[in-house]
Amino acid sequence: QQQVKQSPQSLIVQKGGISIINCAYENTAFDYFPWYQQFPGKGPALLIAIRPDVSEKKEGRFTISFNKSAKQFSLHIMDSQPGDSATYFCAASMIPGKLIFGQGTTLQVKP
């Protein structure tokens, strides 16, 4: 049973454009929603995270939008750059428990 569903599987964006990745979760007990970024040959690294008591969190060019009633959250990358090309994973958990990861989105930003 996939508790966190992520889309799209892959995404191609032009430099300077907006990249949007979406996730949906099932378990309403989840209270922590991070996004991880992974470059080829490396382990994932925490990019940004949100708790369900806020609807949006912004860190630089990266923004999480959270819709509690729809059980959905999304990552927006503004002014996408070639250096943002990586695989992105959403996840959900009950702090400080196990993370349940989405399937991943491979982002390619074209120069």
Next chain:
Amino acid sequence: NAGVTQTPKFQVLKTGQSMTLQCAQDMNHNSMYWYRQDPGMGLRLIYYSASEGTTDKGEVPNGYNVSRLNKREFSLRLESAAPSQTSVYFCASSALAGGRYEQFFGPGTRLTVL
């Protein structure tokens, strides 16, 4: 600080062989995890250890065993490797500080079972 380290980086096994993947962290974290990553499947939890001396099954534990040797080290053992265990394996440790919860990942072990 080295963070989370894993050995080996690459390994090729024949079906039926056994091996142990090693993981160590120097961040004094209580919790440690083993994941496998397969294309289109994301990261799936194999086993985790909430604290020294305890281990629990994750989503895909069959064919694996773990040992939490001490607070720093958490090993993953394949007793009889199968081609279905060809994957990239990641170890992680976690910290909760100031309301921020983060799992720190190692660089991974790429395992091929022939």
